[in-house]
Amino acid sequence: MTVDVQATRDVVDIITGGWRAQALYTAVRLGLPDHVAAGCDNDVELAKATGASEGGVHRLMRLLVAMGVFTGSAATGYRGTRVSAALVDGPQSLRDMCLLYGEEFHSAWNHAPHAISTESSGFEVAYDQPFYAYLAEAPATARRFQRTMNAASMFFHRVPAAFDFEGKKVVDVGGGGGQLLATVLRAAPDATGTLLDREHMTAKAREYLHAEVGAKRVEVVDGDMFTGVPKGGDVYILCRVLAGHGDEDVVRVFEHCRRAMADASSRLLILDRFVEDENPTVLPALWDLHLLMTTGGEHRTADRVTRLLERAGLFVERTADLPMETTALVAAPRTPQRA
Numbered sequence: 001m002t003v004d005v006q007a008t009r010d011v012v013d014i015i016t017g018g019w020r021a022q023a024l025y026t027a028v029r030l031g032l033p034d035h036v037a038a039g040c041d042n043d044v045e046l047a048k049a050t051g052a053s054e055g056g057v058h059r060l061m062r063l064l065v066a067m068g069v070f071t072g073s074a075a076t077g078y079r080g081t082r083v084s085a086a087l088v089d090g091p092q093s094l095r096d097m098c099l100l101y102g103e104e105f106h107s108a109w110n111h112a113p114h115a116i117s118t119e120s121s122g123f124e125v126a127y128d129q130p131f132y133a134y135l136a137e138a139p140a141t142a143r144r145f146q147r148t149m150n151a152a153s154m155f156f157h158r159v160p161a162a163f164d165f166e167g168k169k170v171v172d173v174g175g176g177g178g179q180l181l182a183t184v185l186r187a188a189p190d191a192t193g194t195l196l197d198r199e200h201m202t203a204k205a206r207e208y209l210h211a212e213v214g215a216k217r218v219e220v221v222d223g224d225m226f227t228g229v230p231k232g233g234d235v236y237i238l239c240r241v242l243a244g245h246g247d248e249d250v251v252r253v254f255e256h257c258r259r260a261m262a263d264a265s266s267r268l269l270i271l272d273r274f275v276e277d278e279n280p281t282v283l284p285a286l287w288d289l290h291l292l293m294t295t296g297g298e299h300r301t302a303d304r305v306t307r308l309l310e311r312a313g314l315f316v317e318r319t320a321d322l323p324m325e326t327t328a329l330v331a332a333p334r335t336p337q338r339a
């Protein structure tokens with residue numbers, strides 16, 4: 001019998017992927033990226049700074065050097081890399097994402113066979129309640145989740161290059177904290193904006209947007225996108241809002257946007273991650289399953305979104321790629337619509 005060495009190697013690489021994630025999680029939990037950045041460069045100092053055993057630190061650091069998280073060695077001194085720098089505590093850090101993925105989301109993924117077999121949330125099995133209900137009772141985790149969402153917003157700054165907002169009336173539907181709308185309005189000084197979100201979200205968004213772009217250029221509206229969206233916009237944005245909702249609800253939101261458009265030159269801009277059934281790439285397919293693990297949700301294929309748009313009287317005019325395998329999808333109304 002011949003042994004396929006490469007296949008064995010490939011399988012082992014995949015199987016041990018979870019261990020790598022847990023090793024990185026432990027490093028972040030111990031604050032190793034921060035301590036190395038602060039100048040601790042050997043096992044004795046790192047053990048003292050973290051309260052962990054010197055032997056444990058040595059063995060973990062050896063793996064992290066092999067993974068490219070740090071460079072150097074115990075003998076020559078450890079040094080940080082771009083990877084460890086991205087995990088140092090501070091604004092835009094991936095630290096909270098690493099902790100959340102290593103704790104609550106890791107527990108949710110422990111129930112992957114159940115979640116996948118039944119297409120239901122693994123989180124609910126692990127924690128006996130839905131993810132968002134849990135967050136409402138666990139403020140520290142809720143803050144960690146919010147920071148994770150912010151860190152995952154690094155594609156926002158590329159949105160103005162994918163769509164010309166200059167002079168337009170921009171409506172951000174489900175606009176969350178307002179970071180995207182602020183980015184768009186800063187890039188297009190003659191544009192004005194309206195953010196629509198649920199009542200419990202809008203106070204923070206209003207405060208943020210008024211501070212960032214001023215009350216004159218932006219309006220923040222409480223509402224329900226399934227009931228209606230503000231009228232007269234030149235561009236309606238739906239950024240990361242579709243994944244948690246069923247097809248019928250999504251068509252309803254698309255229809256509301258089309259009917260509310262100022263005229264036939266208005267556009268709907270969808271910013272989201274789409275999965276591919278043909279030649280899939282790993283991150284979108286992983287995040288699709290991750291939505292299943294956490295909320296029971298899913299990412300759609302671009303074809304499926306296109307069909308839902310068509311049902312709502314819209315067609316896809318063009319698409320553009322954004323960082324982290326996010327896509328900008330620009331849709332136009334089929335016929336001139338009046339509000």
Ligand SMILES: Nc1ncnc2c1ncn2[C@@H]1O[C@H](CSCC[C@H]([NH3+])C(=O)O)[C@@H](O)[C@H]1O
Pocket residue numbers: 153173174175176177180196197198201223224225226238239240241
């Ligand atoms: N029915 C609804 N009407 C308006 N906004 C909603 C509704 N349901 C959920 N949302 C909001 O949709 C957002 C999804 S999270 C995405 C937020 C933002 N677009 C970003 O990309 O950062 C949250 O802010 C929700 O409060």
